[in-house]
Amino acid sequence: MDTLIYLGKLAAALVGGMLLARHVVSRKFSRQASIAQSFFVWTLLFFMGVNTGSIEGILSKLGSIGFSALACTVFGILGTVILSLGASRLFNRGSQKLTIAIAPRKEGSLLRKFWDIFKEPLFLVGIVLSGMVLRLTTPLFSWFESSFVSYLLYAMLACVGMGLVYQNISLKGMVSDKKLLLLPLFTIAGSYLGSLLVPLVTTFTIKESMGIVSGFGWYSLSGIMITDLGYPVLGSVSFVSNLLRESFAFFLIPFFGRLGKQYYYPAVCTAGATSMDVTLPLLSSRFGSVTVVGSIYHGVVMSLVSPLLIPLFF
Known part of the structure; x- marks a missing residue:
């Protein structure tokens, strides 16, 4: 019952944001809503730290958190690639020729390209670490209670709902290729x-492992939700794991693009919830603009189901 109540509150925050954007707040405030969403994400990550x-x-557990997060990321992506690649071969048999979609090269040093990929993840990890360091070294946050995170989480989801309205994202009629509905x-x-x-390489149970990967790349939500549910260590692992999933996607999408356009399924499934935003340009440039609608649909659905699935494992 507690899980259902929690899910209801999350859904109410998301739907409330959508209704607010549709009937109350003018569309000209879309930029402010986006800024507010980023603010709540950064604030939530700080207090998660x-x-x-x-x-x-906690200091003695940091090494195991990093290793566990990497294990969850690698195994989660591996399972996704194997299943989606098999589905692609099954559903698209004979419908696509083996063509190599060479990714366009951009000017710039290798170091600059790596910096462009990792600067945002490093910034977000820095926010979490700054909160943790301040808590360990100062009495500034002795007043903090984990229940405060819930209210910030609801506010963030309300901003997410507003963003869906402002971006005119609608699931109705979004994809013409019915096979893409299964992505x-x-x-x-x-x-x-x-x-x-x-569980073969960590101390986590299967249930905990499934809960950790249920962010599907939405690191800010997964880590915060699991922490809010009373599992701060698992929340930290989930945050890092889903952050790594997004980072891995930046490398794997161009790799799949070079193998051929028939590798679109594993590419978009690896991206997870990020296929509708940060990895969308990569998917579009490697697999063609015709895949944009399917990528957005996939990302929207993953973003909607993630907050529903995570509480079921805790």
Whole structure:
């Protein structure tokens, strides 16, 4: 019952934001809503670090958090790629020729390209670490209670709902290719399939492993939700794991693009929830503008199901 109430509050925040944007707040405030969403994400990540810093003996656990997050990422992506690639071969048999879609080269040093890929993840990790360090070294946040995170989370989801309205994202009639409707299913099933291997190299149970990968690349939500549910260490692992998933996608999408356009399924499924925003330009440039609608649909569905699935495992 507690899980259903929690899900209801999350859904109410998301729908409330959509209704607010549609009937109350003018469309000209879309930029302000986007800025507010970023503010709440950064604030939530900071307090997630504060909450993590309050865990007894957390410094001795940082190494295991990093390793566990990497294991969840690698196995989750591996399961996703295997399942989606198999589905692609099954559904698109004979419909596509083996063509090599060479990714366009951009000017600039290798170091600059790596910096462009990693600067945002490093910034976000820095926010979490700053909150944790301040909690460990100063008394500034002795007043902090983990329940405060819930209210920030609801505010962030309301901004997400407003963003869906401002971007005119609608699931109705979004994809003409009916086979693409199954893409989110491949991502979910593949991620969970891979998570079955996580307990082989970590101390997590299968249930915990599935909960960790249920962010599907939406690191800000997954880490915060799991922390809010009373599992700060698992929340930290989930945050890092889903952040790594987005970073891995920046490398894997161009790789799949070079192999051929028939590798669109594993590319978009690897991207997870990010296929509708940060990795969308990569997917479009490597697999053609015709895939944009399918990528957006996939990302929207993954973003909607993630907050519904995560609480089911905790």
